[in-house]
């Protein structure tokens with residue numbers, strides 16, 4: 192491995208200095224933690240520069256969370272010098288900023304296949320290292336885990352073990368953090384060290400009065416606005432000692448503060464001020480998100496290598512903005528993901544009609560309920576995986592009140608390299624059990640536009656539009672529509688009905704062509720609304736001896752598993768098969784590979800249909816049964 196020069200950096204940032212005894216070459220093998228702890232403090236800046244160069248070089252190739260990790264280099268080094276992981280428990284909230292921790296705990300070699308199949312996870316992972324304690328990526332949980340660890344250590348007589356939770360100012364806007372702080376702060380004899388990694392941003396600048404409060408604490412430290420010491424702050428009011436703000440890029444300041452926190456023996460907040468993307472100008476100067484999460488980039492400029500292809504998110508962005516122009520009652524909500532969910536253009540056009548509530552999905556949903564009760568039509572733009580957090584709010588606060596709230600679920604289905612916690616594979620299982628809920632899955636950009644309008648036009652109750660993290664298009668024309676169902680391909684002799692759910696339409700049509708060449712005529716339909724079940728879909732299923740639903744979601748509760756009993760109850764002789772994802776946590780890998788691995792591609796669909804027909808069993812016998 193060579194130390195890389197980064198042209199975009201000014202001279203003083205250059206990581207070109209080669210260390211004799213400790214450098215990335217050494218970190219690739221052996222015991223980097225022991226060497227880190229033995230390194231004289233004055234050499235830490237050199238090591239930090241080399242770690243940054245290493246991260247930029249590797250993440251530019253694999254993609255990953257760049258800005259957050261560049262911002263936590265010194266902080267992570269200091270944590271590992273002051274505390275003795277794994278005896279002391281180091282918890283990284285969200286876990287997207289744990290790359291430096293991985294590097295320092297002997298996993299430099301894993302960065303070549305970061306987030307790739309069978310490669311290293313982009314988040315802490317217990318299978319990788321005893322230093323990884325929690326497997327997360329959903330934010331705002333670390334303080335609750337810390338509370339549990341501290342209670343257990345006290346009960347089990349292991350009070351010497353430190354519990355340290357690193358949490359970002361963005362994650363701190365999540366309600367769970369405040370539930371945990373309230374518990375931790377009430378027990379002065381149970382030490383927990385909360386390291387607040389405050390870079391002033393989640394993706395965008397951190398919103399809300401908490402964001403303002405932290406800004407006030409930072410300004411006070413800079414001497415811009417004096418802080419009256421008798422006033423304390425939010426954390427001291429809740430029972431914590433407060434150390435800071437400290438410069439999160441100054442290792443000696445950090446080590447001093449963490450050392451003091453360790454000796455206090457009580458709940459304490461160490462407020463570390465960091466810069467997201469530190470040391471890499473393309474990140475530091477990126478106003479949208481400081482290169483929070485990147486795909487493959489040119490390391491010299493930070494620019495994406497692959498040309499942007501039209502995504503479902505972009506189509507949603509355009510259509511919602513158009514709807515916003517027609518409908519002044521339409522407002523949008525995001526839980527700290529304005530740009531990733533495509534609300535940028537709506538915000539530019541209607542800044543007063545967008546609410547970024549922070550990393551607070553549950554609050555977003557019930558706040559939307561309030562907006563709807565007061566006569567507006569809220570559109571909650573959210574990743575599928577994060578809506579899971581707000582099941583009860585969707586059920587009780589929105590659906591029980593039959594409120595017209597539209598949820599737009601991005602990243603629904605297999606997402607890819609972010610792994611188990613990011614696959615949007617559960618929403619389609621639980622949303623259909625919510626009374627009055629209507630769920631749409633568009634097959635193409637045209638349908639996304641149409642279904643979004645149908646959803647927003649529905650004032651009778653909640654609606655959902657779900658689509659994947661993928662390239663969108665081109666449009667797939669329908670031959671005709673029955674009920675809400677679009678018929679995409681029709682064969683009068685078909686004994687097989689392929690139900691193409693959402694973005695699987697392309698693969699289903701390719702499989703139908705394939706099956707026709709095997710002498711198996713197939714009709715392909717797109718239900719468009721996957722919940723509730725359309726009566727026309729049940730009727731169509733009854734007219735075929737085999738119905739195969741193809742769905743990018745967990746099989747449990749999928750459309751296919753709901754359609755089978757409904758079709759049989761209506762007297763259908765037909766079998767209904769569901770090609771969907773197994774009900775287990777899927778690993779990180781590319782979306783296409785994961786879909787293929789689970790039969791959600793033309794070959795898999797063709798094989799499933801042939802197997803369902805019992806080929807080589809004479810499937811024509813079934814057709815004869817239908818005809819008689």
Ligand SMILES: Cc1ncc(C[n+]2csc(CCOP(=O)(O)OP(=O)(O)O)c2C)c(N)n1
Nearest residue numbers: 259328329330359360361362392393394527
């Ligand atoms: C519950 C939840 N909502 C949204 C996200 C998406 N997300 C990942 S990181 C992030 C911003 C995190 O900000 P912060 O905690 O301040 O850490 P930073 O990246 O700034 O270091 C968001 C919104 C998430 N991981 N979990």
